[in-house]
Amino acid sequence: MLAVSTTAPAYQATFEELGTPLRDVTFVVVDLETTGTSAKEGGITEIGAVKVRGGEVLGEFQSLVNPGQPVPAFIARLTGITNAMVATAPDIALVLPSFLEFARGSVLVAHNAPFDVGFLKVMCARLDYEWPGFTVVDTVPLARRLVTRDEAPNHKLSTLANLFHASVSPDHRALADARATVDVLHALFERLAPMGITHLEDLATAADPVPPEVRRKRHLADDLPDAPGVYLFRGPGDEVLYVGTSVNIRKRVRSYFTAAEKRKRITEMVRIAERVTPVACATHLEAQVRELRLITEHAPRYNRRSKYPERQSWVRLTDEAYPRLSVVGAVVAGAAHIGPFGSRRTAQEAVHALHDALNLRQCTARIPLVSKQPGSPCALAGMGRCSAPCVATEAPDASYEQVAEAARSALTGDPAPVVRALSDRIATLAHQERYEEAGEVTRRLRAFVSGAHRAQRLGPLAGCAELVAARPSGIGDAPGKPGGWEIVVIKHGRLAATDVSAPRADPLPLVAALRTTAEHVEPPVPPAPAAHPEETHLLLAWLDSPGVRLVHVSDTWACPVRAAGAHADLTWASDRVRAEIGPAVADRGAADSIHAAHVGAADGADAGVTAAPEPENPQHVDTMTAC
Missing domain, CATH: 3.40.1440.10 (GIY-YIG endonuclease)
Structure with a gap:
């Protein structure tokens, strides 16, 4: 367990968290009559609103509005509002402030709210008024959720008003429609109560099709x-x-x-x-x-x-007279490894990538340093893909030692020779229009580079007995208040302790306390960390985040300068393939797939980083460059 107290402080919910009962909410039910359906092009001809709380009407608002444009004939027939009626009506610049003041502090309700609220927002923007940010309730989706087709053929306001026996029949005049909507709203609330929806906060999801x-x-x-x-x-x-x-x-x-x-x-x-x-x-x-x-x-x-950590796979260069590659489930000391891989199949693809580039033996037999009798070379030796150490009888095969050393270097250090060899082969296959084979080699290259990059990232942190880092709280994903420090203690790639110092308080006492009470972690066998590899990747991502400062490092924490991460962006390989196969073929995606393989193989270029000495205060440490 992490060395940090998890006891939650005394907690008292706020009124907002408890929710506001619907009976205590002040609703302003609004309806608009307009010159058309477009808020940007049309105008408002009438505003009607009713203010209610707990089933009681608190007030009403109604005003004709001069829309600043002619009222279309079909709108006049529908609403009964004519040009003569609005000719002497006040402009929206006079009516809108009065309505906003009437509705201030309330919850807006409308039938098909996006239409009415859309017009109000456009008018506010046109007059340079800030939209108050009302909570809005739309009765249409509520009705669709609560009123079945057996009860009503549709969910129009007139249909619902008739179904619920509203005291006012809607007639396309703003105030009458708003009064009818009040009755519909109260009827819908009665149906919501048995479903447990009795608070304002519940209305936001009341129309959801949730079982x-x-x-x-x-x-x-x-x-x-x-x-x-x-x-x-x-x-x-x-x-x-x-x-x-x-x-x-x-x-x-x-x-x-x-x-x-x-x-x-x-x-x-x-x-x-x-x-x-x-x-x-x-x-x-x-x-x-x-x-x-x-x-x-x-x-x-x-x-x-x-x-499941036990299902992680690694690729190991075996420790024997003539080393070979093997897919294993755990690391051992003294051997070169890459990984971990999420599946054995991906690990095997990385093995194939190394076999494509280096003449490592692929047989599983144990071969002595010097055989008494020469062995029979396999078919791969005849194809030039194995240096055949099994045939050495008089002295150790020195050429194979060079091959094994090249493989060890590619696994633990610079994989450039392998990347270059496979890029050559991909370019050749693409030039010959053997795209499926080129894609297969690309996939193998991606598996190898990503596995090598993971091992080279995990290994240095796994070998570090204790690393303490700090980051200002309140930035990134840190939930603390600005002014404090988020302190992290990492041991062998495992999170051993973490906490956040109080704003403007000296963080060093907390650092000392965390180091003293941190979890004891047994040293692992690098590159495998003492935790699940994904946990160590989370720690590395945190160490890479902006603002992180090193406070203490017990051991050298460094990565090779020429590491697998340096091959994250091999644009030169893509350019070379394009030159080999020409634009017409390159458009078919071969070169892009190769470039994507390199980019996807590693998530960032590594740099040679030497651990900084322990500072006196985390606020005076330069931002670190993660390994």
Whole structure:
């Protein structure tokens, strides 16, 4: 476990978090009559609004408006508003401020709200008024959710007013339509109450097509903290069904009970979930690490990215008289490795890439340094793809030692000879229009370079007994308030402790406390770290983020200058292929696929970095360049 207190402070929900009962909300139901359907080209001819709270009418607003343009004949027939009626009416510049003041602090309601609100927003922009940012409720989607086709053929205002026996019949005049909409709104609220929708905050998702059994589970988020951390959905028997992370646990868990969650497997999970366990974390990095560890520990059936370290594959150059490449599940001391790979198949593609570039033996037999009798060379030796050390009888095969050393160098240092050899072959195949074979070699090259890059990134951090770094809080994904420092203690590639110092407080006492109480981590065998490789990648990404300062490094932390990461952007290879096969063929994607292979093979160029000495204060350390 991380050496940091996870006890959440006393928490009291705010009124906003508790929600506002609908009976306490002041609604302003508005309706507009206009000269057309386009807000940018048309004008408003009438505004009508009714202010209600708890079923009681508090006030009404109604005014004709001079639209500044003729009223079309069909609009006049529909609404009864003629040019003569609006000729002496006030301009929108006089009416709009009065309406905004009438509606201030209320929730706007309209039937087909995008139309009415759209006109109001355009008029505000035209008159240089700032839109107040009203919460808006549209009765149309609510009606579609609550009124079936058996009850009403459509969801027009007139149809709904007739269905719910509204006290006023809508007649395309603004105030009458607004009064009818009030009755429709109250009738819809009566249907929402049995569904558990009794607060204003619930209306935002009331029209979502969420199954009732899922919506009823919303109470699972009621007592969760508004803090960064990890959450665990638990089912019958306290089984962990799903593990997730968020910068705000409560808001994220609430989203699972709305239409925003569209994953069928997650909806299935929510149906059987019985409770949610929160784990508040000091930093977002800690939350990410805890999520990964909990997924590895519990293997939840609804987490698609459950990680199993024992399924990671590595490519090893064996330690024997005549080394060969082998796909293994763990690293051993004294051997060259690349990886880890997500699957054995990808690791095998990296092996094929090295075999394509170097004449390493591919047989699995153990060959003595000097055989008493010459062996029988295999077919690969006849093809020039194996130096055949098995035939050496009088002295060790010195030429094979050179091949093995080249392979060791490509695995642990500069892979340029392998990249260059495979790029030559890809260019040749592309020139011969053997695109499928070129694509296969490209895939092998991508696997090799990415595996070498991962090992060269993981290895130095895995060999570092203790690294302490700091980053100003309140930037990036740091949830703390500005002014403090996010402190991280890493041991052999594993997060051992983390916390955030108080704003404007000296962070060094916290650094000392974290180093003292940090988790003890046993040294691994590099390049494998002491944690899941994905956890170490999370730490490396954090170390690469802007503003990170090194506070203490116990060992040298450095990567080769000529490493696999330097081949992340081999535009020279793409240019060379284009020159070989010509523009007409290059357009078919061969050169681009090669360039994509190089770019996708590594996520950044490495640079030679020597660990900085321990500083006296993290605020006086230059930003580090991650290995």
